[in-house]
Structures are given as C-alpha cells and as structure tokens.
Amino acid sequence: MPILYTNIPPLRTKNGKDNFRDKFNDYIKQADSVEIATGYVSQDALEMLDKCITDNSIDHIKLIVGMYFIEGMPENIYNTLLRMNQEWHDRGIGEIDIVCTFRYHGKCYLFSRDGSPFAGIIGSANLGAISLNAQTRRQYEVSVSIEDSASLRELQEHIKELNDKCSKVISDVPNMPLVQQENLKLKDVEHVDRINTDEIETYERHLTGPTIEIPLKVPKDHNDPKFRGSNINVCYAKGRKREWWETEIVNAKKIYELPEYPEFKKPFMVVTDDGWKFEAWTCGANNKNFYSKDDLKIMGYWLKGRLVAAGIVKPIDHVENDKDFKGLITEEMLKQYGKTTLSLTKTTQKAKNEYGDLLDVWLMSFLPKNLKED
Template identity: 45%
Template structure:
C-alpha cells in the first residue's frame, strides 16, 4: 500500500509523496478497462473522465455513483452523466450506474489490462478530485494505492457486486430520483431584479388564485434548427437572438428573448392587461416587473430590459448543463446555442405557468401593482 496525498499548503507534498490526481492519470494511461465506484461526481470531473477515456483508448469503462438516488442529484451533473452514459453505450464501451439499494459512500478506482485488475485506488477522493475547481481546490483528500494482485481482485469483486441489478441500475433506467436545481447566476447583479428568500416564494405560492395561464415555449426540434419552415424559430420567441442583427457590427445577445403568446391565451378572462405593469415572483425566487405589449397583447416581457426573461429561462437551462451560452450568435452557424425541444424535454418542462396571486406591491411611484407567479419547474424522475 502507498498513500496518495493532496498538494495543499501547509501540507504540500514532499519528496517521494504522490498525489491522487497524478496516480489516477498514470494508472488510466496503462489501462484498457476502468471501473469506478464513488459517492459523488461533478460535471467537470465527468467531462474530464470522458476526455481521458478517449485519450488513452480505454475500451471498457463503468462509473457507479452511490449517494444521489436517496439524496437527489444536481441537475447539471445528472444531465451530463446521462449524455455521457448514452455516448458510452452507443460506442459499446460502458455505462454509468446509480446505486438504489442504499447510500454508497465508498471511493474505489480499479484499473485493468488484458482482463485482469492490476492496480486500484481506495480512499476519500470522489470523482471530482480528477478535475480541480474552485469548490474543491482547497479540499484535502488522502487515499491509498495498491498493486497487490489479491487486494486488487477483492476490490474488483466488490465493484462487480455493486454493479448487479439488486444494488444499482443504468442511469437511463432510473425512476424516482429527485433532481436538485442548480443556481442560475445569469440574473446576478441586474439592478431591476431582486432575489427573494425561499420563505417569501412559499408565501406567494399560498396566495395564488384560480387564474393561471400556460405559456408554451415555441422551439424547433434539433433537426429543425436550420429549416425555414414558416415557424420563424429564429425571429421570435426564445431564439430571437439568431435573427438578423439590428446592427451590422453587433450580433444579438444570446439572452435576448421575445415570448410570444397566442390569441387564445391573451383573450382569455383574467390575462394581464396590455401595457399595465405587474410584479413577477419566479419559482426560484427572483422578483422583477413585467408587462404585456404589442399588437393583440401578444408579447410578454420584463419591463426595461429585454434580456431579463431570457436570462431567467436560458440561464436555468445553462445551469442544468443542457446548453452553453453563446458569445457571438452570428458566429454560431451550427446553432449549438439554440434552444430545442430535446433540451426542454430533458429539462422536464416545455412551458411557463403564469399564475395570479391575491397580493399587491408598491411600485416606485407609490402605485399598487398586482403580483403574479411565474414557474418553469423541472420534475422528479418518476415517469
């Protein structure tokens, strides 16, 4: 057995001491198969593992994750793991599994060559240790390395038992696991937006009336992103940022959004009056002023900043790991940043819900405005 350290001052590594991350890189480079069983993962670590599997031509990989089925899994890590699992399965090299039977908090890394385990790491390091970030850069881990054949065989046997169906399932088959919403930071620092504590959101939830409207998000399927089929996906709704720029020198901001509402909804009793401002409380605790405008009262938007609604909707999808914000929309010719039906399906919601409360709040000029709730809620994996 050999100890593996973290290189963090004042306990920096000394001569002859190896770090977990260096040992992991050294062992995976020698492997044609890797089995990993840990409690927790991170998006960055999942992406790093995939890169290493490709770099070293690993032909068999299985990652088993142990704590999330009972505790709930961060949505960003879940969506990244789901994509990676499908990629590995389509390539025929492996899978990602979730432990269901209990909370598994162990950390095991087993390396194979020619069908035999030749080394293993056991210890405190979760998968996040292979990709240091701000959140774990000062987190000290200590593990042990072994290349003893008997010890490696016992570790391999344990991981195989953990992979059996009575303990775990492929992540694509998991039902009933809650997803933990990632924090949307896209609205941070916006002067006209306030963040409310969860207790305030819960209070407004209790004051909702029976007046409620479902606002569908009109987006293309993945294969329709470049099609001009009359639906004008690039000219309206949440993908308006891909329309022709207003200036020849500057692309539209990726967060620019125009939420267009159908006449069937705008003409329904109780829908907000045209050009009459109201306050919005979002289901994740943001407060801003909104209104309905344009011909037929069809545009629903925040007051004073056309990016706010886009920052709220697209920021949620980006935080969930389903899309990456685009710096230059005109340069995004592949439209990787375009919101699609597949993204909304993976998020678990393809509409907003606007619900009136019986509450009012004072505007800057002292006038009373109605308070509405706006929801874009994901669902538990129970379908």
C-alpha cells in the same frame, strides 16, 4: 500499497511520494478499461473524465455513483450524467449507474488492459478529486494504490457485485430526486429584486383564477429549422446582433385570447418560484408578445439561467459565431430539464415598482418535476 497523498500546502507531496491526481492520470493513460465506484461527483470532474476517456481511447468505462438516490442529486449533475451515459452508450463503450439500495460512500478506481486489471486506487477521494477547482485545492484526501493481483481481483469483484445487486443504469432510474441549482444570473441586475421564501409563500396563498401554461416554442432538435430564431432563441434571428440571453415569448392565439391573459401594455410584477421579482408585460400585434419590461435579457437571465444552472446548455458569448447552434434551446432539452411551459398565475396582491407605481402581482414558475428542497 503505496499511500497517495494530496499536494496541498503546507503538506506538499515530496520525496518521490505520489498524489492521487497524478496517479489517476498515470493509470488511465495505460488502460483500455476503467471502472469507478464513487460516492459523489462534480461537474468539473465529469467533464475531465469524459475528456480522459476520449483522449486515451478508452474502450470500456463504467461509472457507479452512490450517494444521490437517497439524498437527491443536483440538477446539473443529473443532466450531465444523462448526457454522458447516452453518449457512451451510442459509442458502445459503457454506462453510468446509480446505487439505489443504500448510500454507497466507497471510492474505488480499477484500471485494466487487455482484459486484466493492472492497478487500482481506494481511499477517501471522490471523483471530484481528479479536477482542480476552488474546493479540491483546499480538500485533503488520502488513498492507496493497489497493484497486486489478489487485491485487484477482490476490488473487481466488489465493483461487479455493486453493479449487479445494487445499481441501475441512470436512464432506467425512476423518479430520481433532484435538488434545484440556484440561478444567480439575476444577482445585482438592474430592475430586479430578490425576495425570500416567506414572501413567495405569501403570494402563493393569494392566487386567483386558473394558471396559464405558456408553451415555449422551440425546435424539436438541432436539425429542426422551425422556431430556430424566435422566442427563447430570438438571439439566432437574422438581422441585428442580439445577445444570447435576450428572450421574447410569442404566444399562440389560444393563449393570448384566454380571458385571464394579462392586459395589453399593462405592466405587472412577476414573482418567480425561485425568489426573483421584476416587471413584465404583454404587447405587440394581438397582444401576443410576453417579456420582461425593462430589458429583454432579464427574462433570459431567469429562464435561460435556469437551464444553464441545471447543466442543460452553456451560454454563448458571440452568437454570430455559433454556426453549430450549440446554444440553441430545443424541445429535447426542455424535456430533459423537466418542463416545457411557463406557468403564469395572477394573485390578488399588488406591489410597488421602483418608481412607486402599484402593480398587480403574478406568480411565474419554471419548476421541473422531481425536485427536492436543497
């Protein structure tokens, strides 16, 4: 059982000794089937694994993730795993399972070819170790490689038992507890302030009137042309070039005629559920438009930034070149995120803007279900 080290100074791998990342890549190139049981995963590693599966024409892949069902799973990891699981299922090559019975902290990698395992790795390295990033460049792991048939059969049986007795396909796991990923896109943005949890709770204690649930008008999927260039997808509208982050919310009559709806062109202060504060207002024909007052991108940084942080979508630098609409927000994506509306509720409180004007304060939420406190 050769020891696999980590190539980090001052303990550089030398004298012909192997490291985990190189050995993993070497084995996966020889395999047609890969089974992995790991405690934790990372966004970078999942994207790299997905690429490895495609590049090496892997016929069968099983990924079992062990620590999150009890601890809570980061939103971006959950949504990435759901997407990958669906894609693997559609291609008929495998699935992603979640251990639901206990915290599983093992790290097992089994590589097979023509129906027989030929190599394995066990040790301290979670799946994140296959990628190079700021954390893995400074985190030392030690593992061993296995190539003898008896040990490989034992490892294969262990993974099978874990799969059969302790885990479920991620799409079948009910009420997966999620940990919200912080959206830092508004950090240091002009006209936006950061507030703490105590301030948010103070405003929450002074809510008044009913909550307005504002539907986000989006296409059902990428094939639906309706709303493709409006509302939170206004960047795809024909005409002048817009940045991907620009966002205008255009409300239906049943919303803008509500008695509790904000007054026409009367600025108010929005306090968000994740601790940001900025000015917004309603305007336009019939007072139907709702957006951030000082810059249309502010609402986008908050709203779209939440979807980016959750791993639902990636921002597009040049929308005019996005012919495949990869940056388009759809109803399918909002449902995967866990919320299809903005919740807007007035409070009895007031707050000063940067010019000293006293404004009404409204709470705005885009918080999906099943979130756990980080």
